[in-house]
Amino acid sequence: MMAALATEGLTRDFGGFRAVADVTLALAQGARHAVIGPNGAGKTTLVNLLTGALRPSAGRVRLGGEDVTALPQHARVKRSLVRTFQINQLFPDLSPEEAVTLALLEREGLTTRWWRPVAAHGAVLAEARALLDSLRFTPAEMRAGTRSLAYGRQRLLEIALALALKPRVLLLDEPAAGVPPGESRAVLEAVAALPRDVTVLLIEHDMDLVFRFAERITVLAQGAVLAEGAPEAIARDARVREVYLGEATHG
Numbered sequence: 748m749m750a751a752l753a754t755e756g757l758t759r760d761f762g763g764f765r766a767v768a769d770v771t772l773a774l775a776q777g778a779r780h781a782v783i784g785p786n787g788a789g790k791t792t793l794v795n796l797l798t799g800a801l802r803p804s805a806g807r808v809r810l811g812g813e814d815v816t817a818l819p820q821h822a823r824v825k826r827s828l829v830r831t832f833q834i835n836q837l838f839p840d841l842s843p844e845e846a847v848t849l850a851l852l853e854r855e856g857l858t859t860r861w862w863r864p865v866a867a868h869g870a871v872l873a874e875a876r877a878l879l880d881s882l883r884f885t886p887a888e889m890r891a892g893t894r895s896l897a898y899g900r901q902r903l904l905e906i907a908l909a910l911a912l913k914p915r916v917l918l919l920d921e922p923a924a925g926v927p928p929g930e931s932r933a934v935l936e937a938v939a940a941l942p943r944d945v946t947v948l949l950i951e952h953d954m955d956l957v958f959r960f961a962e963r964i965t966v967l968a969q970g971a972v973l974a975e976g977a978p979e980a981i982a983r984d985a986r987v988r989e990v991y992l993g994e995a996t997h998g
């Protein structure tokens with residue numbers, strides 16, 4: 748089957764330093780895939796290569812079979828590769844349902860009418876509520892000011908805004924960063940429950956969340972793929988324990 752997202756020999760050098768080294772990955776349609784690795788392993792650089800924020804020194808990125816290596820970020824978003832936004836500073840005074848409605852209108856190219864009250868777009872508002880409901884927002888949370896929401900809910904709102912763009916591939920870069928442990932599980936559970944027409948690549952430090960969520964894990968170390976496999980195999984892998992789990996346990 749054609750991969751939803753794939754890389755071939757993806758490499759990025761910064762001067763003489765190789766931050767991402769010959770990374771080959773393939774995510775099947777509907778995959779729940781995680782990339783883990785110790786600090787400095789190259790995870791953020793990899794995400795930037797996938798989104799088009801950075802150009803590779805060598806190698807390719809394919810989306811649904813199409814070679815997008817030379818395409819800029821917005822062209823990849825148009826092809827339904829979407830990463831979560833850091834929206835916390837963007838719409839603190841809007842409610843989640845208003846923010847998601849605006850994102851849906853933006854997607855539909857209806858933002859020329861942005862000055863109309865959000866409530867005037869009844870069908871779009873209903874779609875926004877359904878999306879937030881699928882991420883387990885309560886009606887009261889949907890209508891609250893974003894700044895008053897718990898931090899875990901704010902991170903889920905970021906995911907809702909990304910989903911409003913109807914991604915085929917969703918990149919989640921540490922979606923639970925800064926979220927208290929009690930809330931972070933709810934964030935990942937909501938993500939795990941997304942429909943399978945969305946392929947999800949999770950970059951995450953929290954091993955507990957990764958093993959709950961991922962069906963396949965790639966471990967990066969010093970920019971290169973150290974191991975890839977099902978969570979149980981990764982958890983047993985001696986090299987992985989040495990570079991990553993050992994660090995998590997002792998560090």
Ligand SMILES: Nc1ncnc2c1ncn2[C@@H]1O[C@H](COP(=O)(O)OP(=O)(O)OP(=O)(O)O)[C@@H](O)[C@H]1O
Pocket residue numbers: 761764765766784785786787788789790791792793
């Ligand atoms: N713009 C840059 N210029 C020079 N070196 C860079 C640049 N970006 C990243 N690096 C280096 O590349 C390596 C990988 O960094 P990257 O941020 O991708 O790792 P990471 O796995 O995301 O780490 P962390 O978990 O700490 O965020 C690091 O050694 C970093 O210092």
